[in-house]
Amino acid sequence: MRPVVVAANWKMNTTPGDAGELARTIAARTVVEGPVERVICPPFVCLAAVGDALRGTGVAVGAQDVHHELSGAYTGAISAPMLAGLASWVIVGHSERRRDARETDELIGRKLHRAAEAGLRPIVCVGEQLAEREAGRADRVVRDQVAGILAAFAADPTALATSRLVVAYEPVWAIGTGRNARGSDASAMAETIRDAIAAAGWPALAPAVPVLYGGSVTAANIGEFLAEPAIDGALVGGASLKPDEMAGIVARAGLTASARVGTGG
Ligand code: PGA
Numbered sequence: 001m002r003p004v005v006v007a008a009n010w011k012m013n014t015t016p017g018d019a020g021e022l023a024r025t026i027a028a029r030t031v032v033e034g035p036v037e038r039v040i041c042p043p044f045v046c047l048a049a050v051g052d053a054l055r056g057t058g059v060a061v062g063a064q065d066v067h068h069e070l071s072g073a074y075t076g077a078i079s080a081p082m083l084a085g086l087a088s089w090v091i092v093g094h095s096e097r098r099r100d101a102r103e104t105d106e107l108i109g110r111k112l113h114r115a116a117e118a119g120l121r122p123i124v125c126v127g128e129q130l131a132e133r134e135a136g137r138a139d140r141v142v143r144d145q146v147a148g149i150l151a152a153f154a155a156d157p158t159a160l161a162t163s164r165l166v167v168a169y170e171p172v173w174a175i176g177t178g179r180n181a182r183g184s185d186a187s188a189m190a191e192t193i194r195d196a197i198a199a200a201g202w203p204a205l206a207p208a209v210p211v212l213y214g215g216s217v218t219a220a221n222i223g224e225f226l227a228e229p230a231i232d233g234a235l236v237g238g239a240s241l242k243p244d245e246m247a248g249i250v251a252r253a254g255l256t257a258s259a260r261v262g263t264g265g
Pocket of ligand 1 (some may be wrong): 009055170
């Protein structure tokens with residue numbers, strides 16, 4: 001049975017002065033009965049404050065990125081060992097980093113490998129551009145992203161198998177735009193992603209990998225995604241800074257999580 005995960009990606013918002021209070025408020029407003037894994041990913045400089053605020057709440061802390069090397073002459077960068085004690089999860093390969101930092105599948109794979117080595121639970125993002133979907137190529141693009149990223153584990157397959165990998169399907173055209181994928185399309189893509197993981201050499205791991213949907217998720221539309229058995233939660237951007245929205249999203253996720261525990265699947 002796959003877990004239900006709701007991860008908040010705060011992106012470049014909040015400061016060390018206000019992040020702790022927001023985290024504490026969200027933690028208090030998202031207490032639900034079902035076993036939902038809650039994660040908050042603030043900017044690097046807010047990790048310590050958010051970690052302090054979340055101690056004892058059951059909400060985990062994640063970073064938004066990690067460097068592909070362990071140390072060295074990389075001005076401004078943060079490596080996996082530096083995150084020890086500050087984060088237990090990490091987002092890797094977000095489309096905004098593909099866009100702004102020119103991250104490639106190969107580089108994202110190296111980052112994922114570093115996260116796995118360090119015991120950071122990775123949320124790896126994949127997703128197509130609008131033109132690619134309109135051209136009927138979304139499936140191919142996402143398959144190629146998965147294959148390109150997982151190639152980093154060709155010589156070390158166990159590291160991926162034990163990484164507790166989570167994948168977020170985030171169609172680029174749905175991020176921050178108020179436009180959503182359809183639940184049925186997101187569900188089909190979740191199956192494509194698991195298929196690609198199996199095809200890349202991890203057939204036993206594939207069915208156990210949680211796939212989240214991301215892209216303008218709100219309390220009002222989360223139900224469409226969680227109604228799909230192939231989808232295991234959400235990676236939430238804009239709405240994750242709003243406690244009311246997070247309360248609604250996690251409440252809905254709690255229903256799914258409870259139902260899964262109840263039915264054993
Ligand atoms: P959004 O962002 O919810 O603001 O669309 C999602 C994400 O980028 O992870």
